[in-house]
Amino acid sequence: MARILHTGDTHIGFRQYGLEERREDFAKAFLQVVHLAIEERVDAVIHAGDLFEDRLPGAEDLQATLQGLFQLKNAHIKFLGIVGNHEQRRGVQWLDLFASLDLAVHLTLQPYDLKGIPIYGLDFAGRRELEPPRCDGGVLVCHQLLDRVEPDGELSLKKLLNCGAKTVLLGDFHERQVWYEKGVLVTYCGSTERWAIDEQRRRSVNLIDLKTNRIDHRDLKTREFLYIGVDEDPIQRLKNADVEEKVVVIYLKGGRVTVAELEELGRQRGALAVRVRDLREGESEMEHQPDVQMDYGDVEHAISEALARRALSPLAREMDQIIRDFRIPDSNIDGEVTALLEGRR
Numbered sequence: 264m265a266r267i268l269h270t271g272d273t274h275i276g277f278r279q280y281g282l283e284e285r286r287e288d289f290a291k292a293f294l295q296v297v298h299l300a301i302e303e304r305v306d307a308v309i310h311a312g313d314l315f316e317d318r319l320p321g322a323e324d325l326q327a328t329l330q331g332l333f334q335l336k337n338a339h340i341k342f343l344g345i346v347g348n349h350e351q352r353r354g355v356q357w358l359d360l361f362a363s364l365d366l367a368v369h370l371t372l373q374p375y376d377l378k379g380i381p382i383y384g385l386d387f388a389g390r391r392e393l394e395p396p397r398c399d400g401g402v403l404v405c406h407q408l409l410d411r412v413e414p415d416g417e418l419s420l421k422k423l424l425n426c427g428a429k430t431v432l433l434g435d436f437h438e439r440q441v442w443y444e445k446g447v448l449v450t451y452c453g454s455t456e457r458w459a460i461d462e463q464r465r466r467s468v469n470l471i472d473l474k475t476n477r478i479d480h481r482d483l484k485t486r487e488f489l490y491i492g493v494d495e496d497p498i499q500r501l502k503n504a505d506v507e508e509k510v511v512v513i514y515l516k517g518g519r520v521t522v523a524e525l526e527e528l529g530r531q532r533g534a535l536a537v538r539v540r541d542l543r544e545g546e547s548e549m550e551h552q553p554d555v556q557m558d559y560g561d562v563e564h565a566i567s568e569a570l571a572r573r574a575l576s577p578l579a580r581e582m583d584q585i586i587r588d589f590r591i592p593d594s595n596i597d598g599e600v601t602a603l604l605e606g607r608r
């Protein structure tokens with residue numbers, strides 16, 4: 264038996280809605296996964312990328328991550344991972360740092376042997392069409408979008424099924440998906456906390472026996488979200504439902520209520536946050552234009568995705584990250600970019 268826990272898209276360090284509580288939630292989800300792995304006595308945790316929200320996690324987040332990795336090590340459970348698009352750095356990857364401390368293995372195309380099964384890994388390789396590598400008789404771990412989940416996904420499921428791998432463990436798409444064709448198992452594990460409000464389904468991790476490809480999953484206990492649909496009265500729901508400490512997501516299609524009123528009512532009732540998707544037409548409030556359903560995070564994400572589709576050099580990509588990093592004040596950008604070009608960064 265070679266039983267593994269497949270997880271990914273943990274996004275530790277994401278301070279969602281600007282809330283410290285949400286930042287902690289993402290780290291807690293990782294620790295929950297670690298505890299589950301220990302409870303299930305798996306041989307390895309396989310992480311399919313995006314362990315971190317970005318390439319500069321804070322000390323609190325590194326502390327939680329290291330805590331989890333040490334717990335796995337003490338339980339003799341291997342942590343095998345690849346690098347996702349969110350955390351990718353130009354030089355040393357965080358995963359390489361953990362590997363140098365003997366806390367992780369950075370999977371590559373030189374297979375790692377897990378109880379006789381070769382495990383291949385491919386770091387995020389951009390948003391251009393991708394030819395899957397040969398992985399005969401083994402497991403391939405990668406962080407990419409399949410054409411089955413995005414029409415212009417860079418990896419074709421058909422080609423993937425013919426690359427020789429018996430099992431393909433994916434990250435990047437945040438909803439759990441399972442395909443089983445021609446004896447090959449292909450699966451996305453999904454994110455471990457709701458990274459975008461449309462990630463409504465319960466978060467979970469995969470448990471897989473690599474010898475038989477038998478797959479199972481375990482649900483995670485994450486921050487509760489209360490969804491209020493377009494055909495419900497949001498005021499009544501906010502008044503009557505238990506919203507304490509929850510993230511309330513409201514979809515609005517009619518009515519005269521303002522977003523500010525809903526946010527205020529939610530706050531009074533003890534909600535952690537209220538997010539409103541205003542789908543009403545004809546309203547002219549600047550920040551809630553009809554059919555423009557974007558959060559600040561969505562815009563950042565959209566820019567990153569668009570850039571990933573271009574053939575930029577790693578250096579150009581890092582320069583872009585410096586410019587868009589809100590923690591680097593505008594007056595320091597010159598210095599930071601110069602330092603980068605001179606190799607001092």
Ligand SMILES: [Mn+2]
Nearest residue numbers: 272313349435
């Ligand atoms: Mn992700």
